[in-house]
Amino acid sequence: MVDPTKGWEHLWKQPEIIQRGWHRPNPEVVSLAQRLYDAGARRALDLGCGPGRHTLALAKIGYSTAATDVSPTALTHCATWLASEGFRGAICEADMQALPFADAAFDFVVSYNVIYHATRAGVVKTLAEIERVLRPGGKLFVTFIGTEDVKCAEYRRKAALGEGIEIEPFTYRVPNDPEEDGDLPHHFVDEAEARALLASFAIESLVAERQERSDNQGRPFVKVHWHAQCQRGD
Template identity: 30%
Template sequence: MIQSKAWDWSKNENNCWLIPTTESCYLAESWKSKGFNKFLDLGCGLGRHSIYFAKKSFEVNSVDLSQYGIDHLKAWAEKEKLDVKRGVCDMVNLPFANETFDCIMAYNVIYHTDTEGFIKSLEEIKRVLKSKGELFITLISKNTWSYENANEFKRIDSNTILRNEHNTELNVPHFYVDIEDIKKYFADFDFVNMPVEETEYNMKNSKYFSKHFKLIVSKK
């Protein structure tokens, strides 16, 4: 298994990482309607989802491999006077007891590893998620430009390459999936909604595009 590598958030120049994703509103309302309260922001980055869910009165735990990200979240939560528990940890070894969380968000997170690391991270998610608890996760698709042109990057295994086109993600591994992989890896979950594959284009050069799967699953 490849060693996990944190994003270098000190090189981030894009404020989009401070704005909650569009899915956050739906998830907060859906999860509250189901009586969920204990929320894990897995791979919290600078803390955008942690802050959002804390403001929605969830009991928030946030973890990331980046000390810079956790320090940023700490300062942000203190400024907002929000109680957000946080810590630095590797996603392959989560510091929580079995069945701790009602709901988990892993936005562009657990594909930053190789195949073995992905399987281990998903096992850890399943371990700390309560029965019938839900996971929202994004996964990078094999249909994206970087995988289709993987010869331009260093390959780790058949599903994983090291990308080097972004300062924050320099030499961070990326694990790619297709729909058959999703069916295989999430066999122990129920699909709350069917996987959706979305495309984002680089408008300066549209040959560069990124495709991600988004799905919500429930632990059986």
């Protein structure tokens, strides 16, 4: 049972949040999904689907699509959005660390800005679940939040002030974070840590995506996510 005031559940209850970019699929995901589909992939999982931008993109390409999340509001949005465009999918509430699917059920798993909402052990468990539900040779597109992201320094500062918690090195929580998702753990990675976490996969590409932005007072900050494309071994 998800606390409606916490995590992403309270954010997805605010329609304006979805309009801040969460309604458009990431082009990198769409082009990879299309290439894999053209090469024969048919069964896809959008793990931590949120309101469903990638679930819908996968369905539009032609995949038989499943989507999971822990936010009931996101799942309702995802199912409604899919239906409104004439698609169906297996959409279900599930924690990423215990996926309700058979071994080798998918050819392709997408997990965009999701799996780092955990301790390191939780990220490891999630990646083991992804590996289990992917068929041998199946593909994974996954993102991690970078140690250079503005949030890492911000959470570290809050932990030092007693406003947040350092659970372990590079993993923080900010329990009273009403406007964001800081009450969930965040595990931040550099390239070496991303490679270590993905050690059982064959990494085909690993790229840091940097977005330079400025706050409402014009102060610059940077958002950094590692984007990984990998293959499950045989």
